[in-house]
Amino acid sequence: MLGLDVKKVDQDIVIKHQFTKIVIPVADIISVSLDDTYGGKEADAIRIGTPYGTTDRVAIQTKDRNYILFTTNYTQIMNTIDSAIEAR
Template identity: 90%
Template sequence: MLGLDVKKVDQDIIIKYQLSKIVIPIADIVSVSLDDTYGGKEADAIRIGTPYGTTDRVAIQTKTQNYILFTTNYTQIMNTIHSAMEVR
């Protein structure tokens, strides 16, 4: 795995990037949206991926933490998370 990998496993969203693995409970996700700023709007967000000028930014807001995913495949990531949220 070279890039960012986002999957639904049981009741969690698992984000893997390089040697990192982040587990976000689906029940904790408040919103998922695109962030059009270069470094992300939330100063305290956990940033995952490499922020190139051509990458898209997916912002995940949870009850306790915010995440910004830098990706070139935002459609797949958004679809994975939104479909997981619909099932809960």
């Protein structure tokens, strides 16, 4: 698997990158947005993916932690997470 894989599985968002797998309950997601900074605005965020100057950053804020996804396919990731949030 190359890059980031983001899918909705049951009531969770499952993020896979290389040997990392993170499961975020949809009910815990507060907001999803693009982050236009290089390393991400949140200093304590969990960073997933490879940060390059040309990658986009998707910021996911949950009830107890923040995530920054480095991706070249932000549209698909945002659509997957947004549709999961709307369906809850």
